[in-house]
Amino acid sequence: MDDFSTTEIIEVLGTISFAISGTFAAVQKRLDPFGVLIIAFVTSIGGGTVRDLLLGDTPVAWMRDVNYCLLILVTSILTLFFKHQIKKFKVTLFLFDSLGLGLFTLVGVQKGIIFGLEPGICIALGTITGCFGGVIRDTLLNTIPLIFRKEIYATACIAGGMLYFGMLYFNLAADLAKIIVIVFIVTLRILVVRYKLALPRFGY
Numbered sequence: 001m002d003d004f005s006t007t008e009i010i011e012v013l014g015t016i017s018f019a020i021s022g023t024f025a026a027v028q029k030r031l032d033p034f035g036v037l038i039i040a041f042v043t044s045i046g047g048g049t050v051r052d053l054l055l056g057d058t059p060v061a062w063m064r065d066v067n068y069c070l071l072i073l074v075t076s077i078l079t080l081f082f083k084h085q086i087k088k089f090k091v092t093l094f095l096f097d098s099l100g101l102g103l104f105t106l107v108g109v110q111k112g113i114i115f116g117l118e119p120g121i122c123i124a125l126g127t128i129t130g131c132f133g134g135v136i137r138d139t140l141l142n143t144i145p146l147i148f149r150k151e152i153y154a155t156a157c158i159a160g161g162m163l164y165f166g167m168l169y170f171n172l173a174a175d176l177a178k179i180i181v182i183v184f185i186v187t188l189r190i191l192v193v194r195y196k197l198a199l200p201r202f203g204y
């Protein structure tokens with residue numbers, strides 16, 4: 001499987017994960033079905049839109065390929081349909097948000113590589129792609145975004161991006177490196193929440 005097709009699959013999985021995450025976040029706030037769909041859309045496309053605008057890659061990805069919009073729509077509707085079978089909303093929201101974070105971080109890093117940018121900029125683009133959909137979602141839902149809390153969130157993206165370039169430097173197969181990075185970011189997020197780990201705060 002070549003780089004392009006692997007990245008495309010990862011982007012589809014990330015879109016599904018964030019659509020589910022956005023849907024559950026909106027349901028928790030008791031939004032109507034239209035509001036739920038809006039939150040699902042902004043969660044899924046927000047980070048990629050900001051990334052593409054920064055790169056000058058316009059029209060942005062979801063405008064060029066309507067299939068992503070249809071994927072978000074179908075995923076959100078199915079999530080609403082099956083929501084009564086899911087007992088622990090917060091756990092489900094957290095797991096899909098973590099999965100989306102890992103998947104979309106890698107998509108953003110890959111986009112930077114395609115544009116021939118330096119590793120540091122690629123990692124920044126990965127962090128933006130992974131985090132900003134959630135930032136927009138939480139802002140619209142009147143919640144302090146995770147990236148601005150003491151929780152390790154954006155740091156997981158940065159660490160994952162550094163790990164990815166480290167593995168490429170030592171000539172690890174790109175596909176294997178992608179899987180390792182996704183698992184690393186998701187696992188790090190789970191451990192952070194499970195053991196209440198946080199970055200140190202200064203005296204304020």
